[in-house]
Amino acid sequence: MIPAGLMISAPASGTGKTTLMLGLLAAFRAQGVTVQPFKSGPDYIDPAFHTAASGRASFNIDSWSMEHERIAGMVGNAQGADLILAEGSMGLFDGVAIQGASGNGASADIAAHMGWPVVLVLDVSGAAQSVAATALGFKMMRPDVTLAGVVLNRVASPRHEALVRVGMEQAGITVLGVLPRRAEMALPERHLGLVQAGEQENLDEVLAEAGAFVREHVDLDALRAAAMGARASVTPPAKIVPPGQRIALAQDNAFAFVYPHLLAGWRAAGAEVLPFSPLQNEAPDDSADICWLPGGYPELHAGTLAAADTFRSGLQRFAETRAVHGECGGYMALGAGLIDKEGTRHEMAGLLGLETSFAKRKFHLGYRRATLEAAIPGAEAGAHLRGHEFHYATITSEPDTALARITDSNDLTVPETGTYRRTEGGGQVSGTFFHLIAAGA
Known part of the structure; x- marks a missing residue:
């Protein structure tokens, strides 16, 4: 049986998607929840971190380079899991100008095709009620994409949180979590993105800390309850013609x-x-x-x-x-x-x-x-x-x-x-x- 899923996305890169994703995977794993991770887009570094955090191999799903049938086979790898979490790339609607195999590469394509509601990570540093306008725009941009709620990141203080929550309440948007500003949670990077998982000497400690941080500041029960089953058909994992025996x-x-x-x-x-x-x-x-x-x-x-x-x-x-x-x-x-x-x-x-x-x-x-x-x-x-x-x-x-x-x-x-x-x-x-x-x- 293929479980319900969510897309973890954001308005742009650098807002904290990966930190939240890894924290969620580690937190759910600590609760005994088996999560199948995916990465929307062609990134080849994040899946190794997903695998380390979840204990299950993470797979890329990409609407520009993969037909719907191949995506269905990728999602088939979730057989036996309790929940699907897919991490988006760049901003939710960011893709290329010309359509590819089944879309333009945007994470929104995958969310719409699979019927996975979006958890939007918002960097609220430097703003308060105005952040709700951003969230509302993302909620309304594509009728075929559902916004499950938001996780507020880099919140400066309880007063700052209260002000942002006022805006979200006025816009009718659910707040699923509030992550206080915490610079030490950042993962090291180099010119092609994050330093590889295999090079992180203290990766287990980093993941445990991320899991504890997310568990403390995100409503895991509400987030899991917001997940929805696949709208599209799902098939067993596809065979690929190998380059050799x-x-x-x-x-x-x-x-x-x-x-x-x-x-x-x-x-x-x-x-x-x-x-x-x-x-x-x-x-x-x-x-x-x-x-x-x-x-x-x-x-x-x-x-x-x-x-x-x-x-x-x-x-x-x-x-x-x-x-x-x-x-x-x-x-x-x-x-x-x-x-x-x-x-x-x-x-x-x-x-x-x-x-x-x-x-x-x-x-x-x-x-x-x-x-x-x-x-x-x-x-x-x-x-x-x-x-x-x-x-x-x-x-x-x-x-x-x-x-x-x-x-x-x-x-x-x-x-x-x-x-x-x-x-x-x-x-x-x-x-x-x-x-x-x-x-x-």
């Missing part, structure tokens, strides 16, 4: 950005995932059919990767006869060299001619639609793929053959095509700067 997967703090639904879908289709750690100087399992290097932070570990001779030589041997594919950070690691932010060049695997630099950073962000010029593991030439790109690397040299024709969410051509190179022994090395989310035109 046995997949050697780079997995450590340098290569952690692989979407959880891909791994689950590959395994559901019968594939076996064989993790290895380049940072521990491990080579891909020689019994694997293909090797996949996800994105991550190779720029923070470039010196370690350059010195990992067992990893590099093992990867080179693997690529002689089999396929190797890299996404974003994995693509950079497959290249000839990487220049860190201090201007030092580090030798990478040398399987592609790609040279990248962080000394002159350039921001790349957005959805990507790709039509493959050559096959990659799991997709034939001509296949249409949807994904997301988010990095600061600058390409200084990219001499290999273009892998795909790539456009952004506005159907504008993107110059970062990805590249590929075939090896003398019959293998192929390929890479892209975008992270694969789903197949589809």
